[in-house]
Amino acid sequence: MRIEISGKIIKYILAIYTGLTIGFFIYFPISILYIYSVNNTPYFIPEWRGFTLQWFLKIFERGDLLNSIWNSLIIAVFVTAISMALGIPPSFYLVRTKGRIRDAYFLYLMIPFIIPWIIIGVADFILFWFIGVNKSLLTAALSHIVYSIPLIVVILTPRIYSLDPSLEEASMDLGADELTTFRKVTFPLIFPSIASAAIITFAWSFDNFVISYFTLGNELTWPVWVFSVIGKVPRIMPIINATSVIIITVSSIAIYILAKKGLTELF
């Protein structure tokens, strides 16, 4: 009895400790971003100067900023689509076969996941120079795909593994061919993992600085644009700040909706 209670207390303490840490290092700074995005001063001074939306409006005066966000979105969509198309089939292969070839293939696929991004960036930089391809949004996107495929495989394989193979057999037994079975049974059942894989791939690509920095041409993505203007363009911080607030808000809402939909579909 006593052990049970102290066990519970320890669990609470651990949960609170983690919660506080995340709160202090992530949510607290983010809430500061929110406050300063509507504070009527271009400086991070500990003083409230009144409510304003001017920083949000100023976003639309910066064509280079808007353009960089647009570029990031395009790359992230492209990377997500291509990586899913390239990541889903090997996930099934890895779960449903055995043997040495499968094990070797698994390593082959997963190694890019632990290669530091700066090495991927530099390596692809050299590659594009070597084969004489001009760097552009496309070269950056192709470089993002390198780490996205193992990311998707890591998220999908446990789910596919836990899928009862007789569900697909039952579907075929009831008259559905392989494709219909995938559409009606397999895909809906692994959808929550597909959704999380897509969200994380999208977010990582949207956010990626290191690889983009080495593989972009003249067109910049948002993180690279931020790096290029910070400390060089005066009074740019509050605008970056406002942009960050919009991005955090939109992505939080998107994740909330997807998580809710994914959960109700399953339970």
Add this chain to the structure above:
Amino acid sequence: MKGEVILRVEGLWKYFGDVIALRNINLEVLKGELLVLLGPSGSGKSTLLRIIAGLEKPTKGKVYMDSEDITDLPPYKRDTSMVFQSLALFPNMTVYDNVAYGLKIRGVPKDEIDKRVDEILDLVKIRELKNRRVTKLSGGQRQRVAIARSLILNPSILLLDEPLGALDLKLRKELHVELKRLHEEVGNTWIFVTHDQEEALTLADRIGIMNNGRLEQVGDKWDLYEKPATRFVAEFIGETNLIDGKVVEVGDKYIVVDWMGEKIYAPVLENIDRGMNVSISIRPENISVSFRPKSVGEGVNIYEGEVVDELFKGSYVIYYVKIRNGQVIRATVLSKDADFDVGNKVYIYWRFDKGVTIID
């Protein structure tokens, strides 16, 4: 027409790597019958069922349905439907969506699907659960959904792979009655796989006994009980004494077998010869026990022995009698006649034709 062969399996072999799952299976299934494939786990019965369903390809051999070769047809082109051991209900769907699945795939109009789903749910008595999620059902209810999902397609052959395996004994017994009723009402052919002897005896019109990848014998329950073709069948259905020996004499009606120094009479078989090793199966209830030797006729086996153990079973008692060659034979006696005690000298006897000669 009832009694026609609807499915024929010919010379079927199945290898999984080096493991042989099926060895030369030949089987004819009759239209409208409920055939039970009975055997211990790993005997190949599920593999045979999966080959009939099209979920596995045989390594060698053919499967014919209504004389048409269906060996290479995918499952979705076969007129069979399977109830899986895990039931394999789609967890992301309601009872209605599960049951309607096959009809939707076939493009049946919505109002007809609705009508047929209602009919089939009435048949399995779960209409009120139509809009429930299958994850919210009890074991017995899930069972009914799985059967309804297959039956709605009106398959020529319904295949059931240990569908009651996960249920408790009481529920299983209820469902046995229910399944029997369903089979009679629907009237199609069922092939039912189980390792449960009692289940097989309750449900089956005919039983096929499988062991170690072989189909040992197919027949109705009396055939299997009274004329087991192999040692395995003799031991698997009911209790029996299996006696091994060498044939020393072949007569017109019976053979004489040397059983560790004792002579034993057993029915003659066509291709039997002197010097062959045979087994004789003799059921405990076919052996009589008495204190005094009865006057013996031709072909009666009689042995003097001592009761070494007894097992009271309610309406009958099993006596373990040790005879002169050291072997122990089990004999059952109705409780009202069970006057024997451990240590008593007794005689056991049976006429040769109560035994079954088996060449294995």
